Amino acid sequence: MSTQIQISPTPLNTQSCIDWIMSPESGGIDVFIGTVRNTTKGKAVLRLEFEAYERMAVAEINKIVKQAFEQWPVQKALVHHRTGVLNVGQVPVIVAVSAAHRAAAFEACRFIIDTLKETVPIWKKEIFEDGEVWVAAHP
Amino acid sequence: MSTQIQISPTPLNTQSCIDWIMSPESGGIDVFIGTVRNTTKGKAVLRLEFEAYERMAVAEINKIVKQAFEQWPVQKALVHHRTGVLNVGQVPVIVAVSAAHRAAAFEACRFIIDTLKETVPIWKKEIFEDGEVWVAAHP
Amino acid sequence: MKIKVLAFGISKDIFGSSSISLELANDATVYNLQYVLERQYPRLQQLASYMVAVNNEYALPGDTIHERDEIAIIPPVSGG
Amino acid sequence: MKIKVLAFGISKDIFGSSSISLELANDATVYNLQYVLERQYPRLQQLASYMVAVNNEYALPGDTIHERDEIAIIPPVSGG
Numbered sequence: 200m201s202t203q204i205q206i207s208p209t210p211l212n213t214q215s216c217i218d219w220i221m222s223p224e225s226g227g228i229d230v231f232i233g234t235v236r237n238t239t240k241g242k243a244v245l246r247l248e249f250e251a252y253e254r255m256a257v258a259e260i261n262k263i264v265k266q267a268f269e270q271w272p273v274q275k276a277l278v279h280h281r282t283g284v285l286n287v288g289q290v291p292v293i294v295a296v297s298a299a300h301r302a303a304a305f306e307a308c309r310f311i312i313d314t315l316k317e318t319v320p321i322w323k324k325e326i327f328e329d330g331e332v333w334v335a336a337h338p
Numbered sequence: 339m340s341t342q343i344q345i346s347p348t349p350l351n352t353q354s355c356i357d358w359i360m361s362p363e364s365g366g367i368d369v370f371i372g373t374v375r376n377t378t379k380g381k382a383v384l385r386l387e388f389e390a391y392e393r394m395a396v397a398e399i400n401k402i403v404k405q406a407f408e409q410w411p412v413q414k415a416l417v418h419h420r421t422g423v424l425n426v427g428q429v430p431v432i433v434a435v436s437a438a439h440r441a442a443a444f445e446a447c448r449f450i451i452d453t454l455k456e457t458v459p460i461w462k463k464e465i466f467e468d469g470e471v472w473v474a475a476h477p
Numbered sequence: 478m479k480i481k482v483l484a485f486g487i488s489k490d491i492f493g494s495s496s497i498s499l500e501l502a503n504d505a506t507v508y509n510l511q512y513v514l515e516r517q518y519p520r521l522q523q524l525a526s527y528m529v530a531v532n533n534e535y536a537l538p539g540d541t542i543h544e545r546d547e548i549a550i551i552p553p554v555s556g557g
Numbered sequence: 558m559k560i561k562v563l564a565f566g567i568s569k570d571i572f573g574s575s576s577i578s579l580e581l582a583n584d585a586t587v588y589n590l591q592y593v594l595e596r597q598y599p600r601l602q603q604l605a606s607y608m609v610a611v612n613n614e615y616a617l618p619g620d621t622i623h624e625r626d627e628i629a630i631i632p633p634v635s636g637g
Contacts, residue, residue, distance in 0.1 A: 214353045217371065223426045226375040229368065229447075232356065233557055236365040236438060249556065252485050252549055255533040256556075280556060287362045292557050299375060305448050308368075312440065312557055320530070320549070321556025322486030333487040334555035338525045372637050388636065391565050391629055394613040395636075419636060431637050451637055459610070459629070460636025461566030472567040473635035477605045 200268045201275040204260050206251050206321075208283040211290045220275050220295040227301030229308040233292040235285050245326045249282045249291055252320040256280070259319045267296070267311055271303040278311060280321060291323075339407045340414040343399050345390050345460075347422040350429045359414050359434040366440030368447040372431040374424050384465045388421045388430055391459040395419070398458045406435070406450055410442040417450060419460060430462075478503050480542060482514070483549040488527065491520045492550075501542065507531070508538035510548070527552045558583050560622060562594070563629040568607065571600045572630075581622065587611070588618040590628070607632045 203219055213232060220228055235247050264276045277295040285291055294312045298304040315321075323334045342358055352371060359367055374386050403415045416434040424430055433451045437443040454460075462473045480499055484492045499513060507529045515521050528551040529536050535551070542548065560579055564572045579593060587609045595601050608631040609616050615631070622628065 213356050217352050221371075221373060221427060223376040225373050228371040228373060230371065231440065231444070232360075232367040232369065233440070234360060234364050234367060234436075237362040250485055250489075251556070252483070252530070252551070255530055255549065258533045288360060297373075301370065301372070301451065305370070305444065309444050316554070316557040318535075318554065319556050320485065320551050320554055322552065323555040324486075333490075333552070335553040336487040336524055336555075389565055389569075390636070391563070391610070391631070394610055394629065397613050455634070455637040457615075457634065458636050459565065459631050459634055461632065462635040463566075472570075472632070474633040475567040475604055475635075 200265075202261070202264050203277045204257055204264065205279045206253050206256055206282060207279075208281065211279050211281055211293050213290070213293060216277055216279060216293050216295050220277050220297045222274060222297060224299065225274055225297040226299050227304045228295060228297045229301070229304040231292075231294040231308050231312050232290055233312075235287050235289050235291065237287045239325055242327055244287065245328065246287065247285045247291065248324040248326065249280075249285065250322045250324075251280065251282050255320050260315060263311055263314045263318070266314075267307040270310070271298065271307040272300075273298040273303050273307045276307065276311065278315065282321075339404075341400070341403050342416045343396055343403065344418045345392050345395055345421060346418070347420065350418050350420055350432050352429070352432060355416055355418060355432050355434050359416050359436045361413060361436060363413055363438065364436040365438050366443045367434060367436045368440070368443040370431075370433040370447050370451050371429055372451075374426050374428050374430065376426045378464055381466055383426065384467065385426065386424045386430065387463040387465065388419075388424065389461045389463075390419065390421050394459050399454060402450055402453045402457070405453075406446040409449070410437065410446040411439075412437040412442050412446045415446065415450065417454065478544040480544065480546065480548055482510075483547070485549065486552045487524065488521070488550040488552045491518050505542050506538065507536045507540045507542065510542060511538070514550070525553045558624040560624065560626065560628055562590075563627070565629065566632045567604065568601070568630040568632045571598050585622050586618065587616045587620045587622065590622060591618070594630070605633045
């Protein structure tokens with residue numbers, strides 16, 4: 200079980216994530232890259248701001264990755280999450296999983312990002328021309 | 339429908355694929371990277387050799403990508419496939435899909451690589467210490 | 478006992494601070510903490526939901542809080 | 558009519574060449590082509606399966622072959 204989990208305000212580097220995840224034992228690698236989209240529900244987004252409860256976020260991501268290793272025959276898993284202010288087109292999150300066979304890589308990668316979005320204490324504020332809102336805070 | 343399909347003997351460049359697939363309209367990108375594994379069914383692999391019926395392979399990949407665009411709300415799709423001799427750890431194929439939302443990116447990417455492996459006229463020869471074999475040729 | 482409560486995201490806006498101090502009974506539960514907080518900061522009740530973490534783990538309403546525990550308010554998460 | 562058949566992967570090994578020429582009747586079908594090929598190259602029958610492509614499209618056994626069509630033998634694919 201080889202994992203690399205980082206939460207940091209520095210820009211994410213896709214290539215170094217891919218360099219880390221590749222190995223001679225792997226046949227398939229799935230990489231999910233989240234990017235800041237220029238609209239949400241039809242409204243123009245200027246930028247996003249991410250805040251994390253870092254210690255707990257790392258602990259929760261570790262739990263998710265551990266579950267992925269229990270559920271699928273995967274070799275390495277990487278989760279890098281950015282904090283701070285991000286402009287449109289920038290990358291808040293990268294999840295990468297390598298496995299001998301591609302099905303496990305796809306399924307574990309999807310599981311990790313889906314669960315991360317449900318349980319990991321990281322918050323996103325959308326900043327518009329006319330105001331800002333913490334995503335999902337209100338019903 | 340924005341697509342980039344390439345079959346070529348030159349080494350694939352993950353970063354330039356990701357640079358091409360990213361856009362301000364995207365929220366999620368899924369990238370599948372196939373890599374040459376050092377074993378197959380427990381036997382050490384020295385290298386692989388890929389051969390393509392290029393014209394038809396490009397046409398078949400185009401069909402698959404078109405189906406993906408019909409089935410999922412995706413924005414861009416890229417398929418790069420390598421030919422020639424590849425060593426362990428090298429990359430024969432990259433599939434990348436961008437979409438506003440991640441579910442479409444994951445599902446379309448998986449569909450493209452799964453279908454490519456079933457229908458696209460590309461052949462792989464595994465080269466071992468003691469011989470070589472065209473994969474899947476015999477029952 | 479006096480406890481410190483960390484706040485993130487919208488709960489930081491509601492508290493007006495990234496942490497607040499509270500006085501709680503010695504055998505207080507997470508439920509008791511929430512009761513005290515919601516009286517003091519009624520906007521917490523307008524959230525879609527929120528959780529309490531104790532020592533970097535999601536806690537249940539019946540869990541007891543001890544002095545020096547690290548308590549945090551976790552409004553609906555939206556990372557990724 | 559004389560037609561040219563392209564070969565790839567193991568079919569190239571079986572033919573000993575990346576293309577061969579064949580003499581076929583003018584109204585020959587894909588099925589007729591396969592019959593002629595399999596008599597001349599019996600190892601084709603040992604493949605897990607193989608398809609015939611006409612002008613870069615998978616063809617059915619009943620499809621007619623025309624002079625100057627681009628014909629290719631497609632053994633089981635294994636790309637990716």
